[in-house]
Amino acid sequence: MTGLASKYKRGLVVGKFCPLHKGHELLINRAREASEELLVVSYTKPEFPGLDPARREGWLRAQFPQAHVVVLDDARLGVLCAARGVPARTLPHNDDDGDDHRHFMGWLCWTVLDLPVDAVFSSEDYGPGFARVLERYYARAPVAHVSVDQARTLVPVSGTLVRQDPQAHAAFLSPLVRASLVTRVFVLGGESSGKTTLSAALSAHFGCPWVAEYGRELWESQDGILVYDDLLKIGREQLRREAQAAMQAQRWLFCDTSPLTTYFYCVEMFGKAEAELLDLAGHAYDLVVLCAPDFPFIQDGTRRDDSFRLRQHAWYQAELARRGIAFVNVSGSVDERIRQVAQVLTA
Template sequence: MNLYKRGLVVGKFCPLHQGHELLIHRAQDASEELLVVSYTKPEFPGCEPTRRERWLRAQFPQAQIVVLDDARLAALCAARGVPARSLPHNDDDGELHRHFMGWLCWTVLELPVDAVFTSEDYGPGFARVLERHYASGPVAHVSVDQARTLVPVSGTVARQDPHAHSAFLSPIVRADFVTRVCVLGGESSGKTTLTAALAAHFETAWVAEYGRELWESQDGILVYDDLLKIGREQLRREAQALLAARRWLFCDTSPMTTYFYCVEMFGKAEQELAQLAEHRYDLVLLCAPDFPFIQDGTRRDEDFRARQHAWYQAELARRGIVYVNVSGTVAERVRQVAQLLARRSD
């Protein structure tokens, strides 16, 4: 049985962690309706409003989610015919934040609450301000795991090193902090071998080349419509693998590769495939064609490999994508990438 008509949870959720989720679940269980508001000023890298909104909506689809920055707040006020305000700064006095939230619920959203749920010591004072100025009846405060005994983590700690505290992040949140590395290269340039070796070295997930899998399953025959299917499925598998990856995800090719083969084979490509080819990664590796060419029965020839490599160089430059050349043996390539990723993590 719900104790309250409308509950309220407010937080930065930078990032959303399992302590926040515990708080919101408790509030949801005790309230007929639940309003969740997220704002922070300044913003924190990696926790932008669009991400926070996506996390919250995915985890709590039944709640009313409001994620704000100054632009979003101004648009909301304009839509409601209310004079706009700026968000309070994180360092502003707590009383200012309490009155801001009261104004937001009462005047802008027109969603007065009768309970606030927090894991902080400001909770009772917050409830009193709402009850005195922004409610038509009592406003209760419900404290949830303030001592952090059930979920021993804070947003500040998780934000400082999301990977070290990934056990406290749900998969959808953890995935947004994974570095996505794309490995490109011409035929018989060692990209698949390198991708698998990197995943093994870093003990994380990798995404195989779906196009080759489909080609083999269809006895070496691909029709035009298959190429768009390949591009879509490649990205779907990447998104799925992100949920299981640890710090890094290594991807064998990208839809850019599929786009290349589509134009090469059919002289054209669907607009959607061209758009999928714009998919960006945190790091792109281009394998040098310095391995002896191995004909496994599926490949063209060494001249085609050289032409494909040159196409990647030109296309990456045209798109303004910075990439790193890797060369040498598999062990040498893994060492090059490991050193590179170590520098990026510092």
């Protein structure tokens, strides 16, 4: 590795980061240490499922808050071009010639971002040629290339390997990235529809964590009394506990309710809800499981009645459809429901 004794004004790292792994982090950290400023650019065309620009941007900004992070798709690039008043272009395809990508980056840094660089950091053999192309764009002092762990001896992994099975290569992912790649399953259902029983049973079946319903815990601790402000508290705490559990999960995480449930009860009990709770109700999951109200209704002293359960179930169906959220209906015994969920998760 060369060039790290120098202090560059602005370094550049470009990658798909699909997903961001420790090899990428090594590269970016070396670039950050050797540069006064650091520009990190991520793009891929086509996109990889579950690795959208917003998710990649979240990882990069969280792990490298001092860097100038630019994560692109064609729409985001169009917005940048419009802001700069330059003709819009589209991203090069992943299979396009390497020179197309190099010239695209030269145009992006110089014309769109107005962030010229004097060093390119990479772990690939295209790095020196990339630096020469940027020099031609800038018509200025040479652009250095700094190679970092090109032989993959320090971090023996690649994005392709991690994409094939992120959990099998979890050791090469930071806790933040690993947690965000856990498949989160939201188990939803009306009162006495078996959602808590199913959540716990799925956890036992798959050997992974589950997140219990915080609202019920708070209700019990307050002797069955909830006030309006408690509902937003419940929504926030439910997601906090979910995020905490995801840090420990290996592959799947089952969530008994979400802020969508809390939002329903808030409107049902008080006729209104805070805007933040409505926003939390849109929290996304990888799979939504809706339990059919085909269990005999059991009154445990906290529930309404069977007619309320049916109305609640209908509201969930309508609300999920209105939000464009796909869901899986499960019915029958607990074992039958487990089999129905397993068919989806292991397909």
